[in-house]
Amino acid sequence: MNTTERMIDELLTPIKQFLHCETPQAWIDEARKPENQTALLVDHCNCELKASQTAMFLIRKYAVDAESGKALLEWAKPYEEFVYGIHRDTAAFHGKKNGLSAELKPKADFPFGAELIDKMVRLIKEEFHHFEQVLDIMAARGIPYSNLRAGRYARGLMKAVRTHEPATLVDKLIVGAYIEARSCERFAKLAPYLDDELKKFYISLLRSEARHYQDYLTLAEQIAGCDITDRIRAIGAKEAELIIGGDPDFRFHSGVPVTSDITA
Numbered sequence: 199m200n201t202t203e204r205m206i207d208e209l210l211t212p213i214k215q216f217l218h219c220e221t222p223q224a225w226i227d228e229a230r231k232p233e234n235q236t237a238l239l240v241d242h243c244n245c246e247l248k249a250s251q252t253a254m255f256l257i258r259k260y261a262v263d264a265e266s267g268k269a270l271l272e273w274a275k276p277y278e279e280f281v282y283g284i285h286r287d288t289a290a291f292h293g294k295k296n297g298l299s300a301e302l303k304p305k306a307d308f309p310f311g312a313e314l315i316d317k318m319v320r321l322i323k324e325e326f327h328h329f330e331q332v333l334d335i336m337a338a339r340g341i342p343y344s345n346l347r348a349g350r351y352a353r354g355l356m357k358a359v360r361t362h363e364p365a366t367l368v369d370k371l372i373v374g375a376y377i378e379a380r381s382c383e384r385f386a387k388l389a390p391y392l393d394d395e396l397k398k399f400y401i402s403l404l405r406s407e408a409r410h411y412q413d414y415l416t417l418a419e420q421i422a423g424c425d426i427t428d429r430i431r432a433i434g435a436k437e438a439e440l441i442i443g444g445d446p447d448f449r450f451h452s453g454v455p456v457t458s459d460i461t462a
Contacts, residue, residue: 202401206386209408213379216411218438221380221387225441228448228455230391236341239332241450244346245381246329247281249410250274252374253318253325260367261311261318262302269300277326281345288337292330310421317413324406335399349449351440352377358436364421371418372430375411376437380451382407 214220229238254274258267276294280286298319304311336343355376359369385400385407392400419426445453 206401206404209404210383210386213382213408213411216379216415216434217376217383218434219442221384222442222454224454225452226387226391229388234448235339237346237448238450239336239339239341240344241346241349243329243332243336243343244281245450246325246332247277248352249377250277250322250325250329253321256367256370257302257315257318261304261308261314263305266300266302269298269302272296273298273322277329281343286343288333288343291333295326295330310417313420314417317417321410321413324410328403328406331399335395346449347447349447349452350445351449351451351453354440355433355437358433368418368422368426369429369433371414371421372426372433375414375418376433377451378407378411378414380437380441382411384450 228234251274254270258270262270273296276291276296279294280288280291302315302319304315308314333343352373355373356370359373360366382404385403389397389400415430418430422429441451441453443453444456446456448455
């Protein structure tokens with residue numbers, strides 16, 4: 199086993215224990231098809247932005263005041279203008295990027311504010327960077343950015359979230375952990391089937407994705423203040439159901455393609 203293989207094995211061991219199922223080979227077979235590369239990269243690009251938006255929402259809703267919330271929105275503005283705008287210019291987008299303009303101040307009445315801000319800001323920085331990397335790969339391959347209809351994965355996971363606080367926050371953090379863990383697992387499983395550039399890129403993402411899953415889970419345990427094993431198990435079961443179930447739309451987190459003869 200070489201150094202890269204050892205690194206992947208060490209990162210994936212806890213993730214495989216956390217996830218309730220592995221990605222079915224049927225999804226891998228679909229994802230590796232040349233005709234699906236555009237959809238794969240565009241949805242991956244979307245996923246990176248959605249991950250940053252989710253982290254920003256959690257900070258703004260739970261951890262900071264309105265003024266700090268405005269600073270977060272300004273940070274995200276160039277990315278969202280590019281994604282949701284009519285005219286998309288990659289070069290112009292890179293020229294408009296900015297950093298976080300002000301220090302974020304935790305709310306006095308939320309005891310986990312500093313911890314949530316610290317972990318989520320780091321995640322946002324990395325997701326923004328990954329978004330830019332995917333965008334550049336797409337541009338080099340002549341693949342234009344486009345909006346895809348959201349798949350059923352994240353929507354299905356959110357149906358498992360409880361509707362009273364702090365249970366809502368705890369469950370959303372657990373959902374975040376599963377999304378990041380699944381992303382890491384799929385990058386690793388798909389990489390060997392891709393061209394050298396994408397293989398190297400996907401392997402380079404593993405360490406940050408693995409840390410994101412751990413950060414989400416750590417925050418969920420801290421904020422809950424009690425054993426959340428049952429909630430982790432329940433949401434994990436739902437996540438596995440979405441991954442092994444038939445799915446009409448191919449996405450980075452989609453289930454088994456319904457056109458496939460393989461169902462698990």
